[in-house]
Amino acid sequence: MYAEPVCDPSLPMPAPTPWPVIALQPAAHEAAVRRPASRCSTCSLRAVCMPADLSSAELQQLDTLVLTTRIVRRGETLFRTHDPFQSLYAVRTGSFKTVVMHRDGHEQITGFQIPGEPLGLDGVCAGTHNCDAIALEDSSVCIIPFGQLESLCRESRRMQHHLYQLMSGEIVRESSLMMLLGTMTAEQRLAAFLLDLSARFRMRGYSGAQFNLKMSREEIGCFLGMKLETVSRMFSRFHREGLVEPDGKQIRIVDAQGLARV
Amino acid sequence: MYAEPVCDPSLPMPAPTPWPVIALQPAAHEAAVRRPASRCSTCSLRAVCMPADLSSAELQQLDTLVLTTRIVRRGETLFRTHDPFQSLYAVRTGSFKTVVMHRDGHEQITGFQIPGEPLGLDGVCAGTHNCDAIALEDSSVCIIPFGQLESLCRESRRMQHHLYQLMSGEIVRESSLMMLLGTMTAEQRLAAFLLDLSARFRMRGYSGAQFNLKMSREEIGCFLGMKLETVSRMFSRFHREGLVEPDGKQIRIVDAQGLARV
DNA sequence: CGCTATATTGAACTCTGTCAACCGTGGTGG
DNA sequence: CCACCACGGTTGACAGAGTTCAATATAGCG
Structure with missing residues (x-):
């Protein structure tokens, strides 16, 4: 009955096979452990992250965009409130929480993210992040430089629409959370x-x-x-x-x- | 001491002067009272809606995009949950509430919108609206066809970034609401x-x-x-x-x- | 002017928060 | 190896914030 895989650290996550890619651009502003990313084109999570109907040309462009991943250990932060916003992230393995906090120490967790889910969309508005993203376990993320993503979106209609959908999806997710908090x-x-x-x-x-x-x-x-x-x-x-x-x-x-x- | 204008129906809203523009495209799918819009280029709310540093060429393109406005009477809906998503709206005069609801009749208001504020960003995700937008008083909105806006955003870097900022701002607004509902x-x-x-x-x-x-x-x-x-x-x-x-x-x-x- | 919808106030009740005790686990160090 | 501690989780008793129900007042609208 429970033949499906169970999400558990002892079981292998559906991580893409490591695939060395030479970084074309120094990404010096991200101060953290980094390693070359696998290719989006062969990533088993692609169906979760990306629109289904990308052309091979679009996939190639993605591969040149998402060049690095980052490891975040349990309890460490991927980014903090007020950090300058540079990149979007996609969870590859592990999980995160996002936390907003009041001056008076009051905290509110605004979401949990599992593999395939986006992180950092809140930073676009003011150019600085608006919450802390903290790993719940040893985790890894794909790093998507936002400036380059915006450029790609000006070339690819599908990518552009997908990014709008991602952001809108976050808005919808949050409004159902508000319903939960407000009425249940x-x-x-x-x-x-x-x-x-x-x-x-x-x-x-x-x-x-x-x-x-x-x-x-x-x-x-x-x-x-x-x-x-x-x-x-x-x-x-x-x-x-x-x-x-x-x-x-x-x-x-x-x-x-x-x-x-x- | 209270020399500033007070928001009140009896006082004139800072509405742009009516400026007839001939609609170049039939917008037949919007079943509602419509009238030609004023120009964005001369709208007093532009500073609220749009990035400050648009070129005159970009303003002109905006003028060809936002061709119509719509009047919504008190208590009437601008759009309903599950309505197909076609346009973004900007409140011109009056005010709105957005409501999400559960099957069991439970309702949650997710926001109030006053002049200059956007409406409908939640619809991009699934292609259908995810809440009801209801006028709190006799109101009017600018109609911004989303497909055309996307096209414009592929040409104008500033417009593109502005739209991302608008959506991200909505995400940030909602997370502070969640904090309010969760901890206060x-x-x-x-x-x-x-x-x-x-x-x-x-x-x-x-x-x-x-x-x-x-x-x-x-x-x-x-x-x-x-x-x-x-x-x-x-x-x-x-x-x-x-x-x-x-x-x-x-x-x-x-x-x-x-x-x-x- | 009168009716209905909306707002205010009071009293009783209920859900959830607070405080505290207790349990089990895992890690540390003697 | 085991005692010990720290930590997260469970459970109980009680208090308080907010809901519910009800009565009354007020405002808005035809």
């Missing part, structure tokens, strides 16, 4: 959260029925606008009601329909 | 809401100290994730504490710093 009870929030994660894992070829939460209860709470104790209580309640089978961070969704009805 | 008390939310509105009115040349709330207490509550009674109580509390002087929908901010400290 704690129980409904956690159910919606689990179903959303489940769908995203499934879309990427992992099991949607069983997965590993890399974030702590506190982080889940911070994302859903509630306290860790409440998160824990709701997990227990779902367990009692036979909806999920939580085993620490390992979650098995038993009754997805029941969760949706909450 | 009812009191803090209303204070933040009033200060945000105040800043936006001021940026558009209205008074930031005194303005007219076109939305009901219920709509404010729906936006801020609380019930109308709570909104009302918080207004009363602010009044008692000498922070604002509410007179029904007319609001005077007495102590902005005090509001910020809440």
Whole structure:
């Protein structure tokens, strides 16, 4: 029944085979561990990142654009609020959280990103990043220099439209989050959260029925606008009601329909 | 002290002078009252809508793009969820709310838009709108056909970047909303809401100290994730504490710093 | 002028936050 | 190797913020 792959560090992620590419441009402004990227044209995550119908010419251009990846260790930041915005990122392996914070120390997690998902779209507006992006586990990202991406988008109609779609998708994602925070009870929030994660894992070829939460209860709470104790209580309640089978961070969704009805 | 213009229907909005332009293209898919637009090149709201440093050639192209405006009466919708996405809109006069809703009737207002602000950016992602845009009063919008805008953006680097900035700005706006909904008390939310509105009115040349709330207490509550009674109580509390002087929908901010400290 | 929709206020109740105790795990160092 | 500690998670008791329900007041509109 659970033959699909489960997202777990012990299992290999669907990472593209390493494929050395010579960097044509020094990318000196990114102060971090970097290594040549695999080619987008052969990347197994391409279907998640990019429009489906790119021509081979467009793929070649992408390959010359996305030249490097970066490793971010668990707990380290990919970028911080007020960092100058230079690049977009796509998660290759691992996972991230994005955090905005008030002066008074109040934090709000605005999203979790898993492989194939974009990171950094908030920086375009003011030219500086507007949140911290922190790795939940040892992770890697593809680096997409935004200036060059903009140039490519002026040549390729499809790429241009795709970038607009990505940004619009982020807007839509956030408005459903606002709905969640504004109108739902704690129980409904956690159910919606689990179903959303489940769908995203499934879309990427992992099991949607069983997965590993890399974030702590506190982080889940911070994302859903509630306290860790409440998160824990709701997990227990779902367990009692036979909806999920939580085993620490390992979650098995038993009754997805029941969760949706909450 | 209150010499600045107050946003009020009885006072003239800073609307551009009507300027007949012959429509070059039938825009048949928009089923609504339409009339020729004024020129962007002479619009008093241009500084709000558009990048400051457009060349005259770029302005001319804009003028051929934004050919029509549309009147939307109070309570009517500019677009609805699932409507096919064709155009972006910019509020010319009046104001709007955007609403997302759950199947179970739960509604969440995701934003209020005043003159100069964009509407419809959420539709790019899926090609259909993702919320309802409803006029809070008799209003008018500029219609910007998105396909043509994309074409223009492939020619003009500045326009391209501006559109990315607009979308990114929407993402940033929504994440601060999420912070508000996720971490703040009812009191803090209303204070933040009033200060945000105040800043936006001021940026558009209205008074930031005194303005007219076109939305009901219920709509404010729906936006801020609380019930109308709570909104009302918080207004009363602010009044008692000498922070604002509410007179029904007319609001005077007495102590902005005090509001910020809440 | 009167009706309806909107706003205010009060009282009781409920959900979630707060504080605190407790458990299990994994890492560290004696 | 085991004791110890730090950390994350679970659970309980209680308090407080915000909701719900209801009565009343006010404003907007025909």
